[in-house]
Every structure is written in structure tokens, then in C-alpha cells.
Amino acid sequence: MIRILLKTLLLGALIISSTPVLRGQGSTTSSMNGTITDSNGAAIPGATVIAVHQPTNAQFGNVTDATGNYRLSNMNVGGPYTITISFVGFESFIQAGVYLDLGQTFRLDTELSVDVTQLEAVEIIATTGDIFDGNRSAPETVVNDYTIQQLPTVSRDLNDFTRLTPLANTSVGIDGAISFGGLNNRYNSVFIDGAATNDYFGLASNGTNGGQTGISPISIDGIEQFQVVLAPYDVRQGGLAGAGISAVTRTGSNELEGSVWYLVGNEGLAGKTPTDTGPRKKLADFSNKTYGFRLGGPIIKNKLFFFALAEIQRDETPQPFALNDYLGDADAATFDQIADWVKTPGQITGSDGYEPGEWRQTSNKLEGEKFMLNLDWNISQKHKLAVRYRYTKALQVGPDRSTNTEANFSNSGQTFPSIANSGSIELKSNFSNSSNSLILGITTVRDDREVTGQPFPSIFPLMTERTVQPSFLEANRFLMPTW
Template identity: 45%
Template sequence: MKKIYFALAAFLMTAMAFSQGVTTSAISGKITDDAGEPLGGASIVAVHLQTGSTYGAAADFDGFYRISNMRSGGPYQITFSYIGFTDNVKNEIFLTLGRTSTFNVMLSESATALEEVVISASATGVFGASKTGTETTISQREVQTIPAASRSIADFVRLTPQAQVTEGNDGFSISLAGQNNRYNAIYIDGAVNNDVFGLAGSGTNGGQTGVNPLSVDAIETFQINIAPFDVRQSGFSGGSINAISRSGSNSWEGSAYSFVRNESLAGKTPPRLVGDGEEREKLADFSALTYGVRVGGPIVKDKVFFFLNYERQEDETPQPFNFSNYTGRSSQADLQGLSSFLVSSYGYDPGIFDNNTRTLESDRITAKVDWNINQDHKLSLRYGYTTADNLEARNSGNRNIGFINGSELFVSETNSLALELSSRFGNKFSNNFILGYTTVRDDRDPAGDPFPTVDIQDGGGTISFGAEPFSTANLLDQDVLTLTDNFEIYAGRHTVTLGTNLEFAKIKNLFFAFNYGDYTFEDQFDGSGNLVSSGLNQFLTGQDADVYQHGYSLVGTGVVGDESAGASEFDTFQAGFYIQDEVQMNDNFRVTLGARIDIPYWSDGSENDDFNDRTIPLLEAAGKNLQGARVGQGIDPTPMFAPRLGFNWDVNGESKTQVRGGLGVFTSRLPLVWPGGTYNNNGITGGFNFEFGQPFVADVNNQ
């Protein structure tokens, strides 16, 4: 998707682009004497007090200075000095992620002011001089103090007025600025953490299990951007969620924690679920337990630091069922008889049906090392590991009976690595380099032993057992490598940024629905509408199924399930290049002007020569405009151009009244599941049967 903002108006277009996040902060300003004359060569030294990290610069001939690639947060002590003048020291300074804080300083000659000037202040949140678009920044203090019932990023995204968060079986779905959740960008330490395939409602890796990618206790700060007119931030038309993980400091810190929720802490039935004449009731028993530990400290004081967090999540959600509410024809004795028949005739146990419990077990690890190489170079390395085991239990309701061994078992494992090198070269140049590598392994399987899917019409209800039909051959492997580099040139009132963002993705997707076979048995009636044979009787007496479905591989040796041949495998490469000039027009007015171009590339898939040579000419002869498309041909790389213009006006120069806005084009990433269908559905790797009146075959390898 593409998003264009102008003041308060928005216009949406379709497109594709790429992701990158901002991980640091900056300070800038002008240093003058009592008469307002610039003090060229004045020294600026900023010290991050918790780690001893030191950043320094000298003002240019016109008194302007800028220090980029600073660690966000604080507290900082910033000292402004010049020979023959009294130092100006600012304490308790906290810097906002992704923002440049302005400090214009006046120094007094030593002869008239014999003591250093000490000022306690903090970078303003709402009135930042570099702020042009719409954003919400959440500090570590807010992360730790705001009630977070789910312990997920969604708890904090709710603080953004443009956000809508909805909850489903797979966790939370986040919509920003009214856009589909797939059009958001999610970064952790500047590296993309999107579910690039686009199946998870949360938009995060492993999100189909409902697991969170990062422990809340491992978050330093994060930011939600809706329309930042900064060309470095892209890959979204909804919004971006940019999280920075914690780091160690010179102080040893640690904690052990546990969070428990159950039915006694959750109130009664939500009013929206209560029907007319019904009363709210206590919720059914459930348990949500999260516990963990974190520790951080110095390896070498003022030099090398570490942070480590481990978190465990154990959730159980029973789904009790009152059989007296079932509208179907069968009795409990009939269902027990069906279960016994399956065991004795086929050796298959369908499991229980009256209280199928959903479960989620997850382990999360975050490990980070920070190294202050020297005053000009800082290195950070983070490793993240998340594994989840989710049983999405099939449930029973008023109109359906679901046996538990027909449930979905989803196992996900994510490994991520992010390396960041921030460098300064004198007073005029700085560079920020981020390298990220993420592997995601999603394996969705049917619970229980392999068995065909069976649906039986049961009067006003349906009886279901056997494999969950969309889990029989379903796995997804993603390998994503990202590289981002931002080079800044500082020239007085101008800060020029040259940058690139490169993303490589390798995808393997296996999906054959109904791979074990799917059979439907319906009630049989005579011409007068009288029941002749129930669907259950049809199955028990070996009658043919009314409907039969089977998805299968056309290649390989005929093995079924996750070992099936015919998985689609393709590579994508996405390149973004951009330039930006941030101009301090005067002390109160700043303009940002930039542009970026994003170019996608898709590898070719398996060619279907028969379709290309025989069918396409017939379609084109019939007047169909296929625009040169061929089965197996990669998607055309259409460059996307995105100009940006933003401004910030501090009306009275006191950060009390501010006018800001801008104009920009925002292009989101394209969820790979959509074009991925062209690699799966090519007519030569997979087949599908839909038939009537087929005999039931229990052997999944002989469908």
C-alpha cells in the first residue's frame, strides 16, 4: 500500500516497499556568547551516565553543532565549553528514540560569570524540534508501569489514538491509521521483525501461535509512527512499531517476576456476549502464567556491557461444552459408540469432545552485548530466540461436535540476530550500520494420529473428527537478511543523509489442503422428505461419502504430510536508496526534504510450458489482456518513488506552541503470501480432487 499525507488529509494508493527502523537519537543546536555571536570551535561532550558512553563534537564556524547515533533514553550530562567562557552543564537529559533534541546554548565570559552554569532539563516529548509527523513514544518507565494484561506489544500500541487492537485465537491484530495489519512495519533494534509472509494477525514472526516476539521486560523503549516525514523510515502505509531492547549498564541490575491471570481475576461474561434475558456469569476456568528473570551489568566498566532475559509462558484455556445445548440428532451414547467404532475398526482414537483445552507454551530469550569501542565508535549485538507450541483445540458448540484429535498443533521457532555499528568521523560525518538475520520455522500439523477428515451431518448439527484439513501438509520456512546503512554529512544548518536498505528473503512454503482426504456424509431423505438414513449411519455402515476432497502433490514419490514434494521455494530481493536534507532555517524553523526509491525483485518459479504455449495464446486471442504474464515468471520489478517534505515551527522559541506537518508518500511491504500463490498454484506441482460418491478409505497414504 502507498500512503500520502498532507496536513490532515490522506490519500491511499497501492504499492510495495521495504522496512527499516531507527535505533538512535541525536542532539543539535547553536552556541553563542552573551552578544549572540557564534562561538566556533566550542566543545560539546555528552555522557550517558549509566554506561559512561561518551559522545563529543565541536561547533563549526557559525556556532552550529550536531551529534548523531546517540543511545536513546538517559540520563545524560551534556557539557558545553569554550576557552575563556564558563561551562554550561545540562543534567538529567533524556533523549527520545529517533528524534533530534535541540539545545541552543549561550556561554558567558569567565570574567563576568565565575561559576559553571548547571541546568537540569530533559528533551521535550511533544515539542521536539525534529518532530514533523504523528508518533507515540513509550519510555521504559511507561513500559514498566502501564497495566499490561497480555504482556504484549499490543498493550502499549493501544496508547496510540490511530490504533485499533482486536483479539482473536492467534493473539492480537493491530490496525494503524485504518490500514490492514499486514501494512504495518515492525522492527526490533532496527532489524525487520515482520511476519514477511503475512499470515499472522499480529504481524510478527511466530504470531500465528499467539506468542509475542519479545518479552516486555526486555524492552527499553519503543515508538509507534504513523507519518514520519523521514526517508529513513519506510515499509508501511499503516504505521511502524519500533522497539529497542534493553542494554546493560555500569550498575548490576536484575529481577525475577511472575504474572498470573485466571477466571477469578477476569470478571464475568463481557456484556457484548450476553443475549437478551441472559445474565452475566463467571468465566470458565482458565490459566495464564508468565514468569521470567533478567540480569544486566558491566563486563568491563564504561566499556562492555551485557543484558540477558529469559521468559516462559504457559496458557491453558478450557472450552467446556454442555451437551444438553447440542441441537444435533445424536446422543452422548451415539458419540461414544462412534468413538469405539473408530478404535476397533481403524485403530484411530478421536479423543474427547466435551472439554477440549487450548494450550500455549512458549520460551523467549534475549541476549545483548554493547561495546563502547571508543568515543567515536559503538557496537551492539543482540540475539533473540522464541519458540512456541500452540494446541488450537477443536471445540464443540450448540451446532457442532468436535473431537480433540482433530485439532491444530502449531509449532514455531524464531532465531534473530541484529548487529549495529554507530560511528563518527570528526565533526562532519557519522554512519549507522545495521545488519539483521532472522530465521522462522512454522510447522502446522494435525493433532493425533494420521486419519482422513470426516464431517457427518447430524440433523441440526455436525460431527467432525480426523485431521484438521488445513494442517495436513503445511509448513513455512523464512530466512530474512537485512542491511541498512545511513551516512550523515553535517554542514552547519544542513544535515544530509545518504542511505540504503537491502533485504533478502528466502521462502519455502508447503501447503496442500485436505492432504489426508476429506469425506462428508449427509443425512439421506426419500422423496417425501422422510429420513431414510442418518449421516452417522451412512458412515458406520460403510456407505459412500457424499462429497470427497483431496489435495496432493503431482511431483515426488507420493509421500503425504510435511514430507510431501511440491513445496514452493522462491527468493525475493528488495533494495531501497534515499537522500535527505534537514535544514535549520533559523532558530525556530526546521525543514526536512528527502526522497527514496524502492525496487523489488522476484525470482522465477516453475514454468508450466503447456499452459504458456497452448492456453495463454487462446486467452489472448479471445481478447484477454494478460500484460505479458506467464506461469513461472517472476513479478515485474516496478520501482516506487517516495518524496517526503516535513516542517517544524516553534512559534515563540520556547517550545510552548508548535506547528508541524508535511507531505509524503509511504509504501508498505507486500505480504509474500499473495504473490506466493503464483509459485504454489502453477498447475504442475499440485493437484486437487473434488468428487461425489467415493468410498471411505482410512489409509492417508492411499487416497
């Protein structure tokens, strides 16, 4: 059954690769290469190289060619790995504690000795991200799990970490937008586990699905590593003129582990308003709450693993109306009178009354739910299968903000629901002289907009001569008997 499945998937890969339209899939794996020689510097052909991913016991192996070179492809990111290099008649070489970054090609050259000798302790110091590295395909920045856990994040969004790239610019005048190399953020490509996560409609400032509501496409606690590359010549990464942003999510291991979190922010944890004149004021009441859990572990030890995550977000941001700064003649009693008038049935022809909502302070609300499920199957030493599914739902209620020339009731805004489903299947295969990574992904996004209240004309009280521009045309004036 497994052989039939693999043959079917490989045949599908050949059919897909024969089509004239090619799209980037982002980076989801790491690799390793090097040269094996003897003590005289002569190449050792046929030496066995085995890399074991300790958390899952997944094995990646190959043998050296006639020139002593080897390559291991489609390796899991992270680690630790234990590398074993052996050949008949030579001492085996073992190196533990090797960690791989997303998209990295780790080089390990080894000299095997024919003599059985007691070796002195050797200290090996490795530095990731060196500027001059022949295994790199482009300028890149890798953010690993340790960095994600250590760095502070306010929005819990991808851009809190991708801005670590030296060519990143966050001062582009748009909330949540980030550009690379001076290009508009809409020229970036974003991939999560190889599935496209771009906002292809092009209106979200953060460039990802659901971004118009203010929600991030994935929980930060589900991310294993980020990679940001600029102008790559890797065939797997394309469809970008700015930056290629790739992220891989966490996987289960042989140990059952998980965590829970509860994050809260409110006016008591925030500073007072900055001002050059007058006393600083405390912020209006607001509430940001995020809570969730993640759990990963084995289904079949050394063979099949799972990882699940769920997160709920509840944010409420106040939009108070500064009546003292209002340039119109209307006062609080006038606005209350307007509200009572439109609520009364029969005041407006054909209307049973309309509920305009509150005018003193409106609130921008965001409700989000995120769910993720990952399955990883070590089919054999040559084949690994990964299945990914992500669900992100957001509901944003955004009343129009009042200004010193315009007062808005809470039902004057819009309700914006957004639902994104994303799934991918990746088959990683390593053969003696070649490797293949087949990724099949699908992403569906449903964005909608609805008015918060019932359809009703906007009401603008008459302005005084201090107004530079009238708030409405005289022909569209809505006359009411009381004012």
C-alpha cells in the first residue's frame, strides 16, 4: 500500500512539474553537505553518513560519491541532530548537538583516521548566518525558536520578528506594514509550511490573509522558525520582488509536551498620553486578552507524531469622542435629542424607529479564533510525510471614529468577518543521488463586510463659521423640526 501511495504521489509530482506555470513554495526544510577524506587528504568514496533527529528519531542518510562528497536534503529544521560518519577500516566520527536553521545548508567536512587512537578533546565553534557562505542562495535572516521565545512582541504578529532583517523598514506610514529593500510590502511573498499566505486582494497593510481585520494569520506559539530572504536564486522561492518570508510550524516529538498561556493588556498596564502641553492623561479603558494552549507528542513512537494548537483573542479598543474639541454648535443634549428622535417610531416616514447606538464613546472590537493541527509520519529513512491544517477566524466591529468636525454613533461603522482555511501536504524523499520535495497546498479566504446597524442616512449637525469646509452639500440637507 505504501509503495502504491508513493508511486502515485511521485507520478503526480512529475505531472505537476510539466506544466508551464511555476510558483514558489517557500522554504520548509534544511540540508547538509560536506566532504569525507582520510588522514592523507584522499577522498573516501562509499562512506555512510547518518543524521538522526533526536526528538523524533527520524533518520536522514546517504553515502559519499567518488569524490568523497555527500549531501542530505529535506531535513527537519531545528534539532538536535546526531551525525555519524563511518567506513570499513576507519574510526567512526560522531558529532551530537547539531541544530539546523530554516533554509540552511550545514556543511560538515570530516577526516577519518585508520588508527585506533585516543583523541584529545576538540572544541568546535560554529557561527550561523555568516556573510560569506557558499551554501547560501541569498541575503537572509533566520529567527529560530530561541529568539522567538526571548524577544518581546506586542502584536504577536510575523512582522514583530521579520523586522530583524537589516533591510526591513517599518516606517512606511501604514499601520502594520513592513517593506524590504525599499519596495512596497505588497511585493513580498509569505509562506507558512509551503502554503501561500499573502493577501492577494492587496488591501491588508500587513500583507497576509485576514490582515484587514487586524488579526495575524497564525499564532506565534505555533511557529518553529522564520526565514527572510531577499533576491534568492533558489528555485523553490519565487513570485516576489521584495522579500520571501517563510515560516515552518512546530511538530510533535517522542516526548509529550505542551503549554498554556494567558496574555492581558489594559489601561492599567499602559502609560499616560504623551503631550508637550498640559498634563498627561490616563488612557481610556481598553482590554486585550489572548489565551490558548498547544500540545504535541507521539501517536506511534519514532513513527507518527501530532501537534495541536488553539488560541482565542478578544481585543476592545475605545474611541472616545472629545466633545470639548468639537467645532460644531451641537452639545451633549443635542446629540441625545437626535438619538431619541430617530428611535421614535413614525418620526421618519416608513420607519419603526432606528437604534443609532452610543455616541460618547464607541469601541473597535476584534474577536479571533485560531486552530492548527500537524501530523508527521516517518514512512522510512527515505520518505517523510507532513500534513498541515490551519484555521483562522476573525470578526472585527469597527465604528467610524469621531473627530472635531464629525460625530459618529456606534452603529455607523461596519462588521468585517474573515475566515481563512489553509492546508498542505509535503512528501520529502531522499534517494542515493537525488532528492525531491512535493508540496500540495490550498488556501481559501472568505472576507465579507456588513453594516453594523440597519441602513440609515448619516446625520451631520450644522457647523459654525469656524468650519473650513461644510460637512454636507446644501441640496442633501436633512431637515428636522427641532433644530
